[in-house]
Amino acid sequence: MNQHRRLDARSPLVLEIHELARRAGTMKQVHQVVEAPTDLGIDMIGVPQGSDITLDLRLESVIEGVLVTGTADVSLKGECARCLRDFEDRESYDLQELYFYPEKEAEEDASWIEDEMIDLDPALRDAVVLELPFTPLCRDDCLGLCIECGQVLNDDPEHSHGEEIDPRWGKLSELDVSEAEEQQEN
Ligand SMILES: [Zn+2]
Ligand SMILES: [Zn+2]
Helix, strand or coil: CCCCCHHHHHHHHCCEEECCCCCCCEEEEEEEEEEECCCCCCEEECCCCCCCEEEEEEECCCCCEEEEEEEEEEEEEEEEECCCCEEEHHHEEEEEEEEEECEEEEEEEECCCCCCCCHHEEEEEEEEHCCCCCCCCCCCCCCEECCCCEHHHHHCCCCCCCCCCHHHEEEEEEEHHHHHHHHHHC
């Protein structure tokens, strides 16, 4: 039999399922705002601890246990891999997890019902963390930094250092232009 860790009923991601237990075919909708747990993310991007996660879930009693499907809406805070600025975003992730009754046969790493409760934390981690980009961008077309001076190019897309033009050459090129124009007229 599997090794259960005890679920903490006070954790916001632990849900009561006792109305559903052993009543295959019954169903419950959960719409709930919970606080984000710690370390829900990777180096450059993640869900700030304590920020709101909006859960929209359907809990369905099935023969093996309880099937959870739905979405988690989370805030993201990241550092853009191109311009290196911090940015914020909201994203919705799909959740789907089957929680087994303790006496059922399932894979070692399956999720289990314990004391008529389920813990969404591991499923939420899988759903969110595996989807996070390794090179997060503040926007898809972020222009990054100027390779010469390091300025953020999103602030000034026309930014350029140009070519230092010697004033004498400047005059010459003006001449070239007027000559060319004259030639065209002839
Ligand atoms: Zn950026
Ligand atoms: Zn520059």
